[in-house]
Amino acid sequence: RAPAKFWIHSLAPCSRSSSMAQLMKEKDTKVEESDLKMRENADPEVKELMAKLRKELFRRGATGISGLGRKFRIIDDSGDGNLDSTEFAKCMKECKIGLTEPEVQVIFKFFDEDASGTITYDEFLIGVRGELNERREQMVLLAFDVLDKDGSGVVDLDDITEAYNVDGNPEVMSGKKTKGEVLREFLDTFDQGEKDGKVYPDEFCKYYSNISASVDLDDYFELMIRNAWHIPGGEGWCANTANKRVLVTRPDGTQTVECINNDMGLDLSDPAAIAAALTKQGIECDAKAIQTVGKLEDDSSNKTPVTQPPKAKHASFGAQSSGPAPPPKAKKGAMQKTSLW
Numbered sequence: 001r002a003p004a005k006f007w008i009h010s011l012a013p014c015s016r017s018s019s020m021a022q023l024m025k026e027k028d029t030k031v032e033e034s035d036l037k038m039r040e041n042a043d044p045e046v047k048e049l050m051a052k053l054r055k056e057l058f059r060r061g062a063t064g065i066s067g068l069g070r071k072f073r074i075i076d077d078s079g080d081g082n083l084d085s086t087e088f089a090k091c092m093k094e095c096k097i098g099l100t101e102p103e104v105q106v107i108f109k110f111f112d113e114d115a116s117g118t119i120t121y122d123e124f125l126i127g128v129r130g131e132l133n134e135r136r137e138q139m140v141l142l143a144f145d146v147l148d149k150d151g152s153g154v155v156d157l158d159d160i161t162e163a164y165n166v167d168g169n170p171e172v173m174s175g176k177k178t179k180g181e182v183l184r185e186f187l188d189t190f191d192q193g194e195k196d197g198k199v200y201p202d203e204f205c206k207y208y209s210n211i212s213a214s215v216d217l218d219d220y221f222e223l224m225i226r227n228a229w230h231i232p233g234g235e236g237w238c239a240n241t242a243n244k245r246v247l248v249t250r251p252d253g254t255q256t257v258e259c260i261n262n263d264m265g266l267d268l269s270d271p272a273a274i275a276a277a278l279t280k281q282g283i284e285c286d287a288k289a290i291q292t293v294g295k296l297e298d299d300s301s302n303k304t305p306v307t308q309p310p311k312a313k314h315a316s317f318g319a320q321s322s323g324p325a326p327p328p329k330a331k332k333g334a335m336q337k338t339s340l341w
Helices: 015-023 025-041 044-059 062-075 085-094 101-111 121-129 134-147 157-163 170-174 179-190 201-212 218-229 271-280
Strands: 082-084 118-120 245-249 255-259 295-297 337-339
Touching: 044 062, 044 101, 044 121, 062 085, 062 121, 082 085, 085 101, 101 121, 118 121, 134 157, 134 201, 134 218, 157 179, 170 179, 179 201, 245 271
Parallel strands: none
Antiparallel strands: 082 118, 245 255, 295 337
């Protein structure tokens, strides 16, 4: 059960995704202004230190930035989203970023524009990782819609349960954890705020902002999202390859390969369920007319055997007899070619 990819120009996002994008537009504008300030106003020392910080966090992947964010929230005893210089230095030290105390203070003073003695750690994290550009944000919102099965605008445990089957999870099979515990852990992966069992679009985008920071190419990010969340579509090398394809035989005998657009949570071993999913896509078909795997074809009778003449008795290595070669031994029922779709 997984996702896919699309071109923002060729696939219009659903209305909920569009609305969410509009709601986030004001935040995006602030981020762009912050990035502009970083590029134009930062002195060389700050730029060098920020590059060093980003390199270390990106080396750790998504856990680097999200781990720093969690540490900020833990140290923020007041819960107001602000840190003073001592708290900021403590965070950086406990996360083992590798900056000296003077270097940490240089970064702190750069973000403390009004010299109030505090900085907002959300703004600091945005300054470090950057935000999702429009194309990436639209992809992430499409992925959110895949998880949001009931269309409520919030992903909860019921949505996760409908989308994922954890029967094969090793910890579930061994009895170490229940299905509910494993599903809740998965849900909490995307819950970037209070762990309340609910994931909102902005939290989902924040999670993928951490991942996006270490992905250079938009095309690769799109491919990653499409295949991870089984979102059909995409062009070129970022086209979805994760969704199940099946061979459908039409009533007139013609055959077509069809992609199941919404295969997350679908029992792919059940032809009737596959037929129902294709019917919802406007592809009328019968369960008996669906093939889910390729077939091997026996073309051994059409192959010309390649043989070597037998070696002469006591012949040196490489020396061959000029006598006739024995007839080749054909492999009975040899399967030589595979038909794939």
